[in-house]
Amino acid sequence: MDWETYIESTADLMALPIDPAWKPGIVGFLALAGEMAATLDRVELDDAELTLAPVYSPDAFGPAAENE
């Protein structure tokens, strides 16, 4: 994987200023993240294996909660 090219294009997209001296460190961490992603790919997830999105609950913030 050509992480240097990836960094240049995505950093531009995200408006992140990258000093050339920082690139080797960032490349190392992206490569590590890639290894982690590969570990996740090896997990056989069923299509029904989903995760709940955070759900807004009005009483989590309002007076009702404070009365509990």
Next chain:
Amino acid sequence: MSEMPWVDASGIAEAVAEGRTSASDVVESTLAWIQTKNPEINAFTEVTEARARAEAAALDAAIARGMKPGPLAGVPFAVKNLFDVAGLPTLAGSRINQDRAPATRDAVLIERMRAAGAILVGAVGMGEYAYDFTGENAHEGDVRNPHDLARMSGGSSSGSAAATAAWMAPLSLGSDTNGSLRVPASLCGVFSLKPTYGRLPRTGTFSFVDSLDHLGPFARSAADLALAYDALQGWDAGDHACAKRKADPAYPTLDQTPEALRIGLPGGWFADSCTEAALAAAERVAKGLAADGQISRPNLDEAEAGRAAAYLITNSEGAAFHLERLRTRAADFDPDTRDRFLAGAVLPAAWVSRAQRVRAWWLKSALAAFRSVDALIVPATPVSAPLRGQKHLDLAGRRVPLRPSLGLLAQPFSCIGLPVVTVPVFEPGEMPIGVQIVLPPWQEARALALAQKLGREGVAVAHPPSNLVETDAHAVA
């Protein structure tokens, strides 16, 4: 050499309540000890002397008027500098946050400690923005390990663990996103509690990864840990993740241990990821808890993917939280932290989405394991404290980068929010290593009772650093 301070929270509270000493005397001896020891350990970024003296005097005056003191009467404590302390900018280990306005109110957990009678003696150092397992910090300097100043204290709650290990604070508070209460407890040889996600409110603290951040205490015994935990419990409206659960006091049931405990000591990936010494410590804890030999070796290899999920979620969510600071002040970050945050800011979204699904899958696997065991026992770190400046670890024949790997045995459990008590397992004069006691959600009180059992039997003891023992001063307690 300053006289040794009081080191035992329950002993202090009892002595202050019985009038055998005053909160002011305890605070004075603690401040003097901090002045003596802190220059070599570098735990404190701010010693709140005036405030501590004023609070102690107020407490003594109230006791003199007949007020019944709280369960932590006169106990000095320190907080990781990501906790808001009224009058101080909340640094979170960073240079950038030095520009923040001083906090106008204490964090809720500080308020609760104060309400129980504890006295804040200062804010302590940490890895920048909590993205750290080492205790190294380019801005504040390294927090050094009280057992060997050449070695890492562990992070990111480095100052908290080191202050408690070196008797500068009988109790301290820290945070844990991937292992930051457990890694420094392991390396510095003290106890810590990472409660269930959502148990303790994070109101008034500086976030790292909202969906993974926990707060919790460090102490030198399970009893002190339980005292602090009980003072900290309760719902608060200021933290959207705080669960609306009743407090579940741990101290009253601390000496109640179930007779027939089923202990799980996972092998496989866990065993392959640490040294023989770490495994031996875990084995000792397992045997100490399962007196009748009910130790099983469950296969929990799903943890490897759980840890990978935690890594990617942390990397992405943490970077997103700091995105504006990365855009405008990247050069002001600690270089070790900056490069990892910048990598996290450009991760493919599909990796992170899959990480959330794997996290849920891993939670199901871990909960299933608890059908056949009451507690899982896992080393808190793969090794005892590495040398400061070390960049790699050699684990099972593999050379891995140290910074992300020192917490690899802790990461799987915070990502699914399980309660963990870390206990120190070492002999006097040895470098400490900690072991995690992992239980199902909301069973902190039981986990603390197990830690107490190990303390009673001499398996888990926070032996003081040998250079402290060698002083010719005496313990007031």
